[in-house]
Amino acid sequence: MVRNYVRKSKRATSYTKEDLQRAMEEVRSGRITAYKASQRFKIPMMTLNYRLRGIRGVKSSSQGRSTAIPIQEERELAEGLKTMEKWGWSLSRGEVLKIVGDYVKRNKLKTPFKPGLPGEDWFLGFSKRYGLSIKKPQSVEYARKKSLDPFIINKYFELLKNILDNLGLRDKPHLIWNLDESGFCMDPSKTKVVGKRGTAASRTTAGAGRENITVLMAGNAAGHKAPPLIIFKVKNIWNEWVAPDGQGFPGTTYAATANGWMESDIFLKYFEKSFLKEIGDARPVLLIYDDHTSHVDERLIECALQNNVTILKLPPHSSHLLQPLDLSVFRSLKSRWDTEVIEWQRHHQGQRIPKNHFSKLIGKVWMETNPDIIISGFRKGGIFPYNSEVISKEHFDPLAMKRWEKHQKDNNNRNDIHVNDQDQAGPSVDQPNQINRVINENASEGSTTTFEELLLEKVKQHENNNLKKKEQRLQAVWKL
Template sequence: MVRHYVKKKIVEPNYTEEKLERALSEIRAHTMTVNRASKVYKIPFSTLYCRYKGTRGLIKKSKGRTTVLPENIEYTLATSVKTLAKWGFGLSRKEIMELVGQYVKINNLKTPFKDGVPGEDWFLGFKRRHLLSIRKPEPLEYSRKKAVTDPFINFGYFDLLERTLTDLKLKDKPQNIWNLDESSLSIDPARTKVVGEKGRSVSRVISTTGKENTTFVLAANAVGHRIPPLIIFKGKNMWDQWRAPTDKEFPGTAYAASPNGWMETEIFTNYFKKTLIPALGSE
């Protein structure tokens, strides 16, 4: 009897390992359901579900000798680092290595690390295996980070805006809808570089707006008209040489000085009465 053996064709998945990792990160961060991630990243639902539940093992990152830390621990660490960077709490290279050192000490793991803390070689390998990069973050005040990421704050704001525009009958009068806000240029930006996912922006929350600032107060309406801005310098007095040349400054620009370069009640009151109200007009 002659037996015929048919060689089965190995079908390669039509998604990359990076795409699979990203989909799992979204699921673990609860920004997507398994079903939604399956459709967005075009990965079979069963594959994502089994990977998420751990019934098919973890994604093997290394080719060759095993990693010092267990693969599941290293993968959890990488996912956490990406999540922290996404929400404004990015960790530096040193902080990550110290965190691993604490884990090794608490769990009494035997490692080749000096004093239980990994060195530069381990970090470079960890960064490469999990598609991480080191970048300078954008310093971000905690209150601002919370405001733009908290849906309850966002929804409440737009509900209030809708009621206000309706009550004041301003929906069809964009020229009468003005927005005023202050911003600042910090002379003391954060310098710590943090680790985050490749190709994605990272931020690192700070408690205040910085040590030294120059504050700008700007206002514009819904059709793009602007009024003269206010510039606040750090100092006890305002000096003429701080002003922009007449032919280059915005007409009517107001200037002020405060001990820390920040907005103060008296400065804003003067600007509101002497510059803002006159510029808005009678209507």
């Protein structure tokens, strides 16, 4: 069977429903004959005669034969699949075909499906009709998915707006900073190469493992770059690992940890000895970063207060949407980093990059980073210029977004509206029940079993016995 059929005849597309209706009115009124109406409105003579004699109904809104599943039920299934995708619970093609087969079996429908399950051709047609496709899903932590709540995000932007206004930083991008750390791989694999078509390409590396070195970087909304902090996975720093003067980024600092990750003490030292020195004497300064545990310390907060630096933490698990360095800088930086490391390895085959050379390379790519890229990150994050609408609606849970819009509408209508604690915290209904209500809006009423019920079976949550036991123990303690 031809899966990508191209219609050759234009008979069904040469006229519309309105043309057919007007032609019938003209003929029935006696103003023109059926033949003249056929010529004027480009309607086949046989088709017009059938409509005039009542043998056939009105012109169909679709071409070809009717769908195996009624259009309303198909639409319900498509909307349900789109809703589940937004929640991160997308179904595979096999699961969709099985759901359709169960639907046909439970409702005892007569379809051309053999043996009771739709095939590849039905799925391709269904996907084309409703704009669906097969795609590889991106892994997203549950905590990150849950944090994309309009109540939480908008509360952050309200706080950011108040801070910018109170500190008078709306027109001072050089006093708005962001810092973040990222790992730089010693055996890069992102850069593509040129080679013969149809054959696999290889790249010689220094070892089988993928060693990463953590680097902390900072930049402001004016595009200025601060010296980086390089964290090696060692016990002590040797002088030989420091980039020679004039070959690294000026002012680069170094640290050593057992696991090569950031720690609170190191972050505090960097803030005191490097960051405060770099930002100069102009105050006040706004510093924005994520809520990683190594970035939160009472000593750091006290030091920031003493130096007139206001710290604003991003909402948990929102860096991919709000943090300037994540939004635009690191991707460009690591692309150039890959190029530099590959070039070095080509001339030093089988050798590991010495730590002092790592310092030189990382300093080089950081110095060559275009300031406009850093400025772009602050713009994309809605920080400078301030823009609380940078995150589009499709990133949020649709039901939470509806509650937020209703909340905003109520606030506009009543200035003294009382907002309870539950609204402030955002949605509290479990996801399966929310999906139930979204899908139910488009549910068909004519079937014994609906696609809504079949889809909800796929997301039904199993009882957590361990959690239930903990709750029982807590209840017993409270009774005592």
